[in-house]
Amino acid sequence: QPPPPRLPRARKTKQSSSREREAAMEVGFLGLGIMGKAMAANLLRHGFRVTVWNRTLSKVRDAPPIRRSIRLRFGQIDRSIHMPCSVPFCFYPIISRTCGDFCWQCDELVAMGAAVGDTPASVVAKCKYTIAMLSDPSAALSVVFDKDGVLEQIGEGKGYVDMSTVDAATSCKISEAVKQKGGAFVEAPVSGSKKPAEDGQLVILAAGDKALYDDMVPAFDVLGKKSFFLGEMGNGAKMKLVVNMIMGSMMNAFSEGLCLADKSGLSPQTLLDVLDLGAIANPMFKMKGPSMLQGSYNPAFPLKHQQKDMRLALSLGDENAVSMPVAAASNEAFKKARSLGLGDLDFSVVHEVLKGTGGSG
Ligand SMILES: NC(=O)C1=CN([C@@H]2O[C@H](COP(=O)(O)OP(=O)(O)OC[C@H]3O[C@@H](n4cnc5c(N)ncnc54)[C@H](OP(=O)(O)O)[C@@H]3O)[C@@H](O)[C@H]2O)C=CC1
Numbered sequence: 001q002p003p004p005p006r007l008p009r010a011r012k013t014k015q016s017s018s019r020e021r022e023a024a025m026e027v028g029f030l031g032l033g034i035m036g037k038a039m040a041a042n043l044l045r046h047g048f049r050v051t052v053w054n055r056t057l058s059k060v061r062d063a064p065p066i067r068r069s070i071r072l073r074f075g076q077i078d079r080s081i082h083m084p085c086s087v088p089f090c091f092y093p094i095i096s097r098t099c100g101d102f103c104w105q106c107d108e109l110v111a112m113g114a115a116v117g118d119t120p121a122s123v124v125a126k127c128k129y130t131i132a133m134l135s136d137p138s139a140a141l142s143v144v145f146d147k148d149g150v151l152e153q154i155g156e157g158k159g160y161v162d163m164s165t166v167d168a169a170t171s172c173k174i175s176e177a178v179k180q181k182g183g184a185f186v187e188a189p190v191s192g193s194k195k196p197a198e199d200g201q202l203v204i205l206a207a208g209d210k211a212l213y214d215d216m217v218p219a220f221d222v223l224g225k226k227s228f229f230l231g232e233m234g235n236g237a238k239m240k241l242v243v244n245m246i247m248g249s250m251m252n253a254f255s256e257g258l259c260l261a262d263k264s265g266l267s268p269q270t271l272l273d274v275l276d277l278g279a280i281a282n283p284m285f286k287m288k289g290p291s292m293l294q295g296s297y298n299p300a301f302p303l304k305h306q307q308k309d310m311r312l313a314l315s316l317g318d319e320n321a322v323s324m325p326v327a328a329a330s331n332e333a334f335k336k337a338r339s340l341g342l343g344d345l346d347f348s349v350v351h352e353v354l355k356g357t358g359g360s361g
């Protein structure tokens, strides 16, 4: 049994601390892609009550192999109920008729106890804190500013935390709008992919409202192995873009090296072994190398997101007059991969492009 989340603030009175604890454990989560789903699951496993929303509802309601929970709604109350094995399947419709709206197709999160919100606004209305994990700047802005968006319900006493990878301008625009409504905002992009998200081993790069950051530490402790508070709004986004610019360039150099080894008559597997023992050994080469040699590119970090990060990092370079020829060349390879329809595969699929243009392909 995992330990309950820490109290967010020092105790005041017994009554107020129990109210704070209740509120702190109630978190909204917008965006259930590769990362969001794993992160929301972690929060649920650690005792947080989570209300989730995703633009495409089917991701929330994918049918699991065993349908053992139902979703009940009574006005504002929206609960997922686990049916004990002793309740025969044939009784579910009867329960549903008695209790109102329900869905059979509860996905893993609902089966773990998540409630489902209809809109970002309804999630923010319900929860003191709402986290978002969305694909890119346009998604991040849409979820906040569009109809039924976050802005409709954010206000005094509520916090919004966007963990998507976006540029500093996007974070600042959201921050201004949230603050104007009386709410608090933290940007908190993460370093670490699907597996670290599943294992609660992300590195969190936060900036913005320090009080909200402090409130979020119990959740960040569950999601990550370390969180950095980087000061003023935009610094989290910038740090994340610098890190991913380096990562994208490394992936290109690695792929070229695998091609070069292969074309010059060396064993790429032996190259992996040699790299792993030397000064440039790193978890990315170790994890991605074997699957790249097999030509297997199940997406942990989709290439379209890596290319978005290269684009945003290059734009940050433009703003600051920093010449980045290595990153620019890497961006071209990622763009080429996108143009070939490879954007939804793992970013390591750029290896195939490099093979095609000069390597073994
Ligand atoms: N995967 C990784 O390894 C890592 C990813 N990141 C960053 O985290 C973020 C999420 O990544 P990941 O989970 O991999 O991405 P996915 O592509 O798996 O998920 C993207 C999510 O954004 C939602 N979305 C996209 N456009 C919109 C929109 N216009 N309005 C509302 N929702 C939208 C999608 O909803 P729908 O299901 O409806 O399409 C989905 O929930 C990205 O910014 C990425 O760069 C950061 C670290 C690691």
Ligand SMILES: O=CC(=O)O
Binding pocket: 165, 190, 191, 192, 193, 244, 301
């Ligand atoms: O953004 C991707 C990651 O692995 O970090």
